[in-house]
Amino acid sequence: MPKRADIRSVLVIGSGPIVIGQAAEFDYSGTQACRVLRAEGLRVILVNPNPATIMTDPEIADATYIEPATPEFVEKIIARERPDALLATMGGQTGLNTAIALHEAGVLEMYGVELIGANADAIRKGENREQFKAVVAAVREKIGYGDTARSVICHSMAEVLAGVERVGGYPVVVRPSFTMGGAGSGFAHDEAELRRIAEVALTLSPSSEVLLEESITGWKEYELELMRDKNDNVVVVCSIENLDPMSVHTGDSITVAPAMTLTDREYQILRDIGIAVIREVGVDTGGCNIQFGVHPETGRIVVVEMNPRVSRSSALASKATGFPIAKIAARLAIGYTLDEIPNDITGQTPASFEPALDYVVVKAPRFAFEKFPDADRTLTTTMKSVGEVMAIGRNFPQALNKALRSLEKRDAPFVFADAGDGPRDKDRLVEAARRPAEDRISVVMRAIRAGAGREELFEATKIDPWFIDQLFLINEVAVELARAAELGPELLAHAKRYGFSDAQIAAIRSMREDDVRRMRHELGIRPVYKTVDTCAAEFAARTPYFYSSYDDESEVAPRTKPAVIILGSGPNRIGQGVEFDYSCVHASFALHDAGYETVMINCNPETVSTDYDTSDRLYFEPLTLEDVLEVVHAEQQAGPVAGIIVQLGGQTPLGLAQALKDNGVPLVGTPPEAIHRAEDRAAFGRVLARTGLTATEYGTATSFAEAKAIADEVGYPVLVRPSYVLGGRGMEIVYDEERLAAYIAESTEIGPRRPVLIDRFLDDAIEIDVDALYDGEELYLGGVMEHIEEAGIHSGDSACVLPPLTLGAEIGRLRASAEAIARDIGVRGLINIQFALAGDVLYVLEANPRASRTVPFVSKATAVPLAKAAARISLGATIAQLRDEGLLPPHGDGGTLPPDAPISVKEAVLPWSRFRDPSGRWTDTVLGPEMRSTGEVMGIGPDFGVAFAKSQAAASCALPTKGRVFMSVADRDKRAVVFLARALADHGFSLLATAGTAKALRRHGIETTVVRKHSEGPGPNGEPTIVRLIHEGSIDLIVNTPYDADGRTDGFEIRTAAVARGVPCLTTVQALAAAIQGIDALTCGEVEVRPLQEYSRRPAAAR
């Protein structure tokens, strides 16, 4: 039976902004699903407020709503579009929660929309702990296997405390229902810990429901990815084994596919349970993920949870096996069966099979704790990583070593040079390995090198002895390398088979990496490239999806068309996220269309760029010099290579540019010397001098005395930062000499070769971001963004608006300045420049000659594909030519948008609710010059108020239209806040404030209730503090601008309470002003929704 004839249009819910636990994998899955549904002739309606995604490109759906994926907005879309069906399983937890809310509100029924993929019952059975326990019990009844951890469902603290005995005493696990990425869950070893965790969990669960559970810490942990069709055919796509046993969230674990330490007997039992669970839950069609714990000594199996939707793990499984789960799930949802769908990779066999792997896949998480210095770094059942890498090898050691170097963290790969650990350090290291942490695998390796035994390491970590032995094996190779009299061909080849990088071998042999490589090449020891083919070579593969191995036979086929190799952006991290993947994917599409064979190198399994049908060829490889050079070599052997693109994947490929060039690799686009001119402060200063542009006064210092001299000269406040930084790392605004001294003292890395940069900080300046294209002759101003927050907040964390609201004639100055900079630097492609307008002076803050974070936002807001144009310019096309082709608009640019152009607002999404300090308190939420957002959303509307209100709703901070507003502002903000407070009062909000703020407001005749500060404690008659009020849910909006020395006092308590309760909390006056415009928009009539395709029916529309 082919597809259903009764479904002609489908609404797909995307997952919204990138947050921890719900990231780029949903762009990959959603993009696949939308494409497939469109190819099937269905009208696809998409809602997703995340502009940095491929799925929200206007070509992917018929109607693309960059609107909040909240029930309220999705209902508006349903009313407007009247879809036949809703596919909610592609949008993560957001998609499911919204679908359930719409179902429960009767909206779906009212409009006759069928929930396809998983119905409401199945979603609830999978997600609701109590119902899921019943599912597993029913499975056990039927097949005799499967169990759940002993547990009780609780709805109050009293129930939680009473439940401890019933699950067998401490330690216990607390899990809130209906949250994503394990948010709010944790281990409690005693009552104090339990009270703290449970309180948060009860708050975070939308149903105020938590599960108290027997601890299965240390058990072996497995996941199965299953697919089911309407004929009840079920396949297991992939098994995944967690190297880190139970107690570490799977998103934070090193995981391995396929499972390595199960016999067939045990594996088939897991498979039987999985199939029985998917049937019992009633997932009609599509995929699901089931997690198991297996007791290492008895084999007792506990079913931990299931997700009736595509997930991070399903994206990983798709990349690991070549079986595209989301694509197939979408087809199943509209009525196909597995045997009717071909396996893309073989082309000759159907999708109703289970992939066989002849390689090993290792996924490793990437963390960003350096951004949250107060956060507890112990890994728990709450996910904390911000990204991940995947590596494929022909054995586990190779895959592991590749994964660790893919992480792009200096300490991640194993260090075999003498770490100075002796037998005396062994016990300390074994003890340290007990605590799950980001670097645990390195600690285990150091313990091995210090003489620890297999037994004690297993006892400390519960990492399966097989994995421990593999680590011993890796160390034995290292020891062999160290002890050998000379580095002979056999030994070198041996080390490469186990995944040692040239750099690691060089460190062990006290050689230079280049010399190891030269020697290796002279000996003819080079990797071959094998194919990911779903079938372990049983059938021929037609999809060139490669990974390297040191083996006999390479499978890279010769080609005749010239190739362009695009370097991706590696793991998602704060400061380098999905936006860069977006640009790489666009380059691949544009260059394929222009007649090139596109070759992608990347190691991030969450992305669209690593989908095997995005580029003509995909190499799933680390983005290190060695790994890239080998791919370039292999492709040069296969046919002509037109060039390598390094400007689109962010800092990762850009950082390789010079070394690639030095190794004779033909780079295209902006050359490395030009990149240096922009990145090096002194060189850039000369660029500005030559072009007659103004920089802020600055200086570089290597000591406090030097720093003080500079600060005295330019005047406080000053912005201080290390000289080479990414994402504003280590940046701080310093208001006085005392703090400057402290900063210098704390910055241990400062030295003659790593000076500190000290800039004059522009108070009260308007910050402006510009993205532009330059072809050597002409500049195309892509877009001008005006920041809503004042200068001093990292541009990645600042909300911004396009077109700018307050700039008029300055646009001409910006264009001229941008052109002068681009020409002087020597840009060929994209450049991002940050300006600050203070009074009448336009300062140039910095220039980045590469795709920026804002490229996708600008492209969506102006309907011009900037990254595609940049890729073409890199390969020699001119702006004039691209205008003729229609890729760029025939006239005008992003600086000349028509007066009626829609207003787009970009808002950052911050991960505060993920991080707590070791004592369990949330980390502070004040924005600053260091970037900490994980993602972004976009709001579009006819005016700023609507656009801003939508952006806030999309960022899960929906503005209230009535209720109680609490205000507490710094003295310097008190004057500015008066008019805004009056506006709130006029809207009918009742105002509460701390004594100082209340006094200021009352003096201006604004009625304000005084509430007690947290530090004052409850009043004599039990008057609650503001923090208590927030926790009770009686505050709807918080305005809290931090003051100096605020530190961890009242402001901190207020802001963290806001995070815990999910109350919108504004920390700048500008944000309050914007919010009031948003509230105006929300209260003065219906806020309309409109698809991108309607906005872009403008002259500027392209392709």
Added chain:
Amino acid sequence: MTATRAAAPRARVPAVLVLEDGRTFRGLAFGAVGETFGEAVFSTGMTGYQETLTDPSYHRQVVVMTAPHVGNTGMNDEDPESGRIWVSGYVVRDPSRIASSWRARRGLEEDLQAQGVVGISGVDTRALTRHLRERGAMRVGIFSGPAIAGDAAMLARVRATPGMAGADLASEVSCARPYVVPAVGRRRFTVAAIDYGIKAATPRRMAERGIEVHVLPATATVEQVEALDPDGVFLSNGPGDPDTADLSVVRAALDRGRPVFGICFGHELLGRALGFSTYKLKYGHHGINQPVRDRATGRVEITAHNHGFAVDVPVDGPAATPYGRVEVSHVCLNDGVVEGLVLLDRPAFGVQYHPEAAAGPHDAGHLFDRFAALMEG
């Protein structure tokens, strides 16, 4: 947790794998040192090496494992499919140095050495698999340590060994004398199971369904079967060319209208008894991920396969045979190979794949229920 450490690491002993078309792979000795010959086949299962090694159907075959890590969970006492390892040679990329499983008793290499099975490790098993896929299953030799000779000499040795076509191997692997596997619970039926290389899981699957299984040697006569007056006759899997087997027992069962169920080699014999011919596949099906469609229900099951031959039956419509109409009941979706036959006028059917699994998915286990239903009448 049991983590059996394998025998102390020994010096790396070189080994060479030589295919009959001259392609050669060099690696290290794994298991016993010496030389061995057989038909090279590749198995794509990612789990279940212990079951594979002890499956009598692999007699005289050199098995190439496409999964790179083999031996991780060691060898236990519950999972073997027969009393010994049957493969004539074993090819792996990365053998495990330890056995990690709470059920493990010994390491894999320990068992290979103890039973004198010559293997090779460290070869590009994917290149070898691709070669076999393109050129077909072929004869192979593994030579390790002192057995290594000049390339020409080793190739000549390989070419001197017999091929699989025409090989009568069932008698070499069959049980020497009959034995009984009692029914679990109440005995509902008695079945005569002819052992052409039966796996231990098969009688177990029947016994679980109240069937008392009388396992008879491959040489069993019609009289010996009839003496049991069984409710049904089961024809097992096994190695070798089905063209070589005696079909009298099968024909006698069909003639008498006794329910018959054949698996793999047994299915091939059923096909031959019905008058169809069998043929050798290019490289066979050896894996546990093969999709098979039940043509009656349209359902697809993921099944365990281990066959180098197949029955040549017209797929469209029932075919007339001396025993009435016969229909193709199952096909493999990967390549359209006939995977099952059903007689429409008599109580008999067969499948080319392995409903007993071990190793592999349990999707097709219900076929034993179907056999029981036939015996119920």
